[in-house]
Amino acid sequence: MRHRNKINALSRASDHRKALIHNLMKDLFEHGSIMTTLPKAKAVRPYVEKAITKGKSGTVAARRHLYTFLQDTKLCNKVVDEISKLYMYRPGGYTRILKLGQRRGDAAEMAILQLVKE
Template identity: 50%
Template sequence: MAQRKLGREGATRKALFVNLANSLFKNGRVETTEPKAKEVARIAEKLITKAKKGTQHARRQVMSKLQDQESVEILFDDLASQFDTRTGGYTRVIKLGPRRGDGSPMAILELVE
């Protein structure tokens, strides 16, 4: 599946998505541009689905993506049980309108309660 490039090289883009996903899991929501929010939502959905399995293998796979022990613990201990009955749709993108400085479309990416 194609990935948005967002004007960045591969490693920089991957680091951006990992940092946004870590912030999302730690804070429950993150404000960013709309294309970034949509792309991170795709990644977060997959990571939450893996976390719901609860196996050691799934934990290692998520850790290899996020590279942050605190986020992994939040994901497996809190969020996996919170989304236990849901089959998908763990995140929500709320459009905010254009940013004042450059007109970029802004959005809030948050976890569904």
Template identity: 35%
Template sequence: MPGQRKLGRATDQRKAILKNLTTALFVSGRIETTEARAKEVKNIAEKLITLAIKEADNFTSKQVKVSAAKVDSKGKKLTDTKTSKNGKKYFVVEREQKTDMVSVDNASRLHARRLIMNWVYRPTTADGKNINITDKLFDEIAPKYKDKKGGYTRIYKLGPRRGDAAEMVILELV
């Protein structure tokens, strides 16, 4: 997905920078970086958002049987004692069968999710919980831009950076 810019880095470093910046853009909604990096991240982010918009409603819901362990009021699993053929006793966890409705991705949506996962990391919050960027893209960001055809990001120029005079910009989701 990235264009022609080398960004003065080896391929693995360049991909890591672009993945980090893309992830940061989707997590916080805006990032401050150099103009060249922002233009590359803009291309990637717009393509990922377009992919999420196209596949946003491409899933089916179906009923599945779920087996779960029964628990008591303290949260411990309920067990039953059984005897084997040779006379040894062992414990078996009691289970209950439930029917749940789950949404199942169609093949093209699953492929889109995997393509998106190639371009974002799985960040964690301060308390250690994982943030699922792919779900955020499909559930929050894509519906916001459903009626829009491109132009999901905006670049503001900030001026040169002190030290190396690199042109700094803010890249944000519109």
């Protein structure tokens, strides 16, 4: 049963939504911060948090699990070897969302999603 299991659909089909989330994750891990709309930032945040937590273990299984999302071996190694090491003693809250206001063209709420620097 799917009771109380709400998914932020982002007005997209499931395949399109998954591709969007995976691409936003890739960009965030590559650059450290991304500027996107607020609903997209809120939708991708739990996936990023879980990926970093998974990468903390550093096992082969964790790398393979991350590869299913990122589809890039170098990026998976970066998440496990570099990014998750920064947050080894932090129990969660690896990202922050900063609201920017509205975009000029369509008045969409914009935000910056960034990895927290300790």
